[in-house]
Amino acid sequence: MQATKYIAILISIISFAFIQSCSYSDSEVGGKSETGTGGSMARFTIAGDKLFTVNREMLSTFDISSDESPVYKQTTYVGRNLETIFPMEDKLLLGSNSGMFIFDISKDGPPQQVSFYEHIISCDPVVSDGKYAYVTLSNVRVSCQRAENVLQIIDIEDIKNPTLVKQYPMEGPRGLAIRNDTLWVCDNGIKLFDVSDKMNINELLHFNNIAAYDVILDKNRALVVGETGFFQYITENDTLTKLSEIK
Numbered sequence: 001m002q003a004t005k006y007i008a009i010l011i012s013i014i015s016f017a018f019i020q021s022c023s024y025s026d027s028e029v030g031g032k033s034e035t036g037t038g039g040s041m042a043r044f045t046i047a048g049d050k051l052f053t054v055n056r057e058m059l060s061t062f063d064i065s066s067d068e069s070p071v072y073k074q075t076t077y078v079g080r081n082l083e084t085i086f087p088m089e090d091k092l093l094l095g096s097n098s099g100m101f102i103f104d105i106s107k108d109g110p111p112q113q114v115s116f117y118e119h120i121i122s123c124d125p126v127v128s129d130g131k132y133a134y135v136t137l138s139n140v141r142v143s144c145q146r147a148e149n150v151l152q153i154i155d156i157e158d159i160k161n162p163t164l165v166k167q168y169p170m171e172g173p174r175g176l177a178i179r180n181d182t183l184w185v186c187d188n189g190i191k192l193f194d195v196s197d198k199m200n201i202n203e204l205l206h207f208n209n210i211a212a213y214d215v216i217l218d219k220n221r222a223l224v225v226g227e228t229g230f231f232q233y234i235t236e237n238d239t240l241t242k243l244s245e246i247k
Helices: 001-022
Strands: 046-049 051-053 057-063 071-077 082-088 091-096 099-104 112-118 126-128 133-137 152-156 163-169 176-179 184-186 192-195 204-206 212-216 222-224 227-237 239-246
Touching: 046 082, 046 204, 051 082, 082 126, 091 126, 126 176, 133 176, 176 212, 184 212
Parallel strands: none
Antiparallel strands: 046 051, 051 057, 057 071, 082 091, 091 099, 099 112, 126 133, 133 152, 152 163, 176 184, 184 192, 192 204, 212 222, 222 227, 227 239
């Protein structure tokens, strides 16, 4: 029964990512025709006609220009216990338990590492608005118990030299999502922060009745991966209204 539940959740998330990959124009993704939308805890993403996946040490590339016959292209050794992958125009942000890698995917051939931002050993999901990266460090997992529970804001305007702007204490943060100047963080529920002033972010709302692991934003919807299933909410007037769930 549990296996069936998690397979259904996985299918829903994968389906959502592929549906979203067709919803962006060329101008929105820096010349790429398509970019997938996934959660900050995702281990795969779509950029243009490529699918990228990460496992513990490797970044793999697949050509998906043909819907019927995807082609494996190459695997790039990265190392450092990779955990998550997030697309940012023609870059990939890879979260590991020791830091954030930035890879360039603007050219054909293997992705090229541009920079690495190092932090203490922790579990590390990451999202970006293009100028800043938002990283949660957490000790909620056994493998990350030496870590702090913090949100870090990193200036990545100089892509070769990521710089910490400021960090903020959290309770036990997991996944996160950014829309304009509002940051959603799964931290003892779901918290919304105004991050327009990076040096002084402000908590706007806290939905503490949702046991959230990760969140994906899509227009006025929030897709939440929780401890008990996969949930879809409508976001309006500072409220979350549940539309559907898979348990």
